[in-house]
Amino acid sequence: MLMNPRPTETGAAVAHDRVYRALRSRIMYGEVGPGEAMTLRGLGREFGVSMTPAREAVRRLVSEGALFLSTSGRVSTPELSNERIEELAALRALLEPELATRALPRAHPALIERMEAINAQVAQVIARRDAVGYIRTNLEFHRTLYLRAQAPAMLALAETVWLQMGPTMRALYGRLGRTEAPPHHKLILSALQAGDEPGLRLALRADVTQGLRLLAN
Numbered sequence: 001m002l003m004n005p006r007p008t009e010t011g012a013a014v015a016h017d018r019v020y021r022a023l024r025s026r027i028m029y030g031e032v033g034p035g036e037a038m039t040l041r042g043l044g045r046e047f048g049v050s051m052t053p054a055r056e057a058v059r060r061l062v063s064e065g066a067l068f069l070s071t072s073g074r075v076s077t078p079e080l081s082n083e084r085i086e087e088l089a090a091l092r093a094l095l096e097p098e099l100a101t102r103a104l105p106r107a108h109p110a111l112i113e114r115m116e117a118i119n120a121q122v123a124q125v126i127a128r129r130d131a132v133g134y135i136r137t138n139l140e141f142h143r144t145l146y147l148r149a150q151a152p153a154m155l156a157l158a159e160t161v162w163l164q165m166g167p168t169m170r171a172l173y174g175r176l177g178r179t180e181a182p183p184h185h186k187l188i189l190s191a192l193q194a195g196d197e198p199g200l201r202l203a204l205r206a207d208v209t210q211g212l213r214l215l216a217n
Contacts, residue, residue: 015047015049015050015053016049016052016053016056016057016060017057018047018049018053019043019047019049019053019054019057020056020057020060020061022047023043023057023058023061023066023067024061024066024163027061027066027067027077027163027166027167028066028135028139028159028162028163028166029132029135029136029139029166030131030132030135030166030167030169030170030173031132031170032077032166032167032170033077033167033170033171034077034078034079034080034167034168034170034171035076035077035078035079035167036076036077036167037074037075037076038067038075038076039075040054040055040058040075043057043058058075061163062075064160064163064164065078065160065163065164066078066163066164066166077166077167078164078167080164080165080168085168088161088164088165089208089209090209091157091161092158092161092208092209093205093208093209095154095157095158095161096142096146096158096204096205096208097200097201097204097205098154099145099146099149099151099154099155099158100145100146100149100188100200100201100204101149101197101200101201102148102149102150102151102154103145103146103147103148103149104192104195104197104200106148106149106150107145107148107192107195111144111145111148111192112189112192112193114144115141115144115145115188115189115192116189118137118140118141118144119141119181119185119186119189120181121137122134122137122138122141122181122182122185123180123181125137126180126181131170131173132170134173135166135169135170135173138182139162141185142158142208143155143159145188145192146158182207184203184204184206184207184210185207187199187202187203187206187207188200188203188204188207190203191203
């Protein structure tokens, strides 16, 4: 006979998921910088939960590489070495052109129009010097295309890389000093409109690696 979960167990799971999703979003979109520390007690106070949901959310994010747990128990966002940045850039260069290629047969005009609108938003947040807004809309541009690939496992891997890169992308934004949307976005849109698979792969690879490798220099 199946037992229904006790209300306290269900409540703890809901609280854990709420903290996890909020922290995940915060890290992915660069709302916290590299090496920024946090405490379970502080997270519990912020989200109005006990230590257990906060601890479970942190454990989950540590397993995904979004947070670093030191031997002393200190929790922080990772400070990526040059080698790690290069590795993550290489992963993006492998995964994202493949996702884009799989999406290409389903890149209907409405999708391209949606991506053009998002790219216009990217330009607007850059003009406002909004680093978090830039990271959020830039990833939305990519995710909107990749959802059409119908490859959920591959997209989940790409999002894990984005999650690990979030705080570092915040640092990259400051170094690039962007004044307009990434130039390769227009090349991506042109390749989609033309059904140009080689051009799409080339534009995607350049877009996802060029900025990251500036950080490693």
